[in-house]
Amino acid sequence: VSLVIPALFIVGGLGFTVVADLFDKRFRLKKLSLHSKVVLTATGALLFVGTLSILILEYANPKTIGLLGWGGKVLAAFFQSATTRTAGFNSVDIASLRETTLFLMIILMFIGASPGSTGGGVKTTTVFVLFSSLCSTLIGRESTQLFHRRVPLDILRRSLAITLLAGLVVVTVTFILTMTESTDNLMTLLFETVSAFGTAGLSMGLTPHLTIIGKLFIALTCS
Numbered sequence: 485v486s487l488v489i490p491a492l493f494i495v496g497g498l499g500f501t502v503v504a505d506l507f508d509k510r511f512r513l514k515k516l517s518l519h520s521k522v523v524l525t526a527t528g529a530l531l532f533v534g535t536l537s538i539l540i541l542e543y544a545n546p547k548t549i550g551l552l553g554w555g556g557k558v559l560a561a562f563f564q565s566a567t568t569r570t571a572g573f574n575s576v577d578i579a580s581l582r583e584t585t586l587f588l589m590i591i592l593m594f595i596g597a598s599p600g601s602t603g604g605g606v607k608t609t610t611v612f613v614l615f616s617s618l619c620s621t622l623i624g625r626e627s628t629q630l631f632h633r634r635v636p637l638d639i640l641r642r643s644l645a646i647t648l649l650a651g652l653v654v655v656t657v658t659f660i661l662t663m664t665e666s667t668d669n670l671m672t673l674l675f676e677t678v679s680a681f682g683t684a685g686l687s688m689g690l691t692p693h694l695t696i697i698g699k700l701f702i703a704l705t706c707s
Contacts (some may be wrong), residue, residue, distance in 0.1 A: 486559040486575060490566035494531070497570035497597035498523055519609070521631050527606035530592065534565030537588050542555075547580035551637040568592040570603040572685020577592040579688045583671055584689075590675055593682040594650070604683035606650045610643045617643075654681055657705050664697045 495503060495587045502520045506540040516524070539561035542548045549560045563575045568589045570577060580588070596605010617640055619627040628635040654677055672688050679686045680702045 486563045489571075490563055493566045493570040493573075494527065496602040498527060499598040499600035500697050501600050502598065511536075519599075519630060522612050524613040526551075527598065529543060530569065530595065530608065534568065534588070534592055535562045538564050538585055541582055545582060548576040564589070565592070568684055568686065569595060569605065569608075569682070570597045570601070570662055571686075572679070572683075574686060578686055579690070586671055586675055588688070590678045593684040593686065594654070595680045596682045597685075600655065601652070602608045604681065606647050608648050614647060615645045650681065653705065654678055657681075657701050660701055661694075661698055664695050664701075668676055676702060677705060 492618055502523045505517055505520045506562075506578065513521070513524075535558070539549075539557060542550070542561065543557060544550050549557045552560060559590065560575050563573075567573045569592050578586075594605055596607055596610050598608045613628070613630070613635060616635070620628045628640060639648025654674075657680075658670075658677045659672050665673065667673065667690065672690050675686075675688050676690050676694075678698055691699070692700065
């Protein structure tokens with residue numbers, strides 16, 4: 485269950501064009517399009533970093549994976565890493581996770597899946613392009629390159645605009661919830677907002693108890 489279901493999450497989050505490209509090129513990675521290479525690289529990196537981070541952060545937490553065996557810990561960490569960006573299922577109690585883990589999951593939900601997929605978020609390609617642009621700037625390159633191909637300036641501007649707009653939406657809705665809701669736990673409000681924005685479906689249990697105004701803004705954020 486902890487392998488088959490996440491596998492469906494991952495395939496659904498790659499995007500239809502990437503899946504079609506993989507079958508068309510018979511899974512020969514070198515012949516894939518630039519878009520497919522970026523999506524697969526970003527997805528693999530996020531899964532690895534997410535799984536390893538959750539495993540380390542929750543390893544000794546008895547309320548989540550602390551009482552599981554080594555194999556169970558790895559599977560639970562992998563499951564939660566995969567589900568944050570595409571699906572919304574959970575194999576552990578989300579509300580019992582450490583705040584550091586919750587913050588990590590917020591980042592993963594904000595990034596989301598890939599273009600043309602069944603997931604939300606700002607998309608893996610957007611974040612990958614911005615990260616590559618940052619690396620290029622730090623090493624002194626005049627242009628951003630991905631897999632030996634130059635990224636047009638228009639793509640960089642669009643990626644930056646999408647990320648900034650998404651961040652503005654999340655900050656605005658979270659700010660409104662701090663005024664409409666009785667809870668003073670900012671992490672919970674931020675988690676519910678980003679989950680709605682990324683259509684992740686995860687919840688710390690607050691959404692059913694939101695006020696009418698809060699539920700309305702969460703619903704608008706999902707759309």
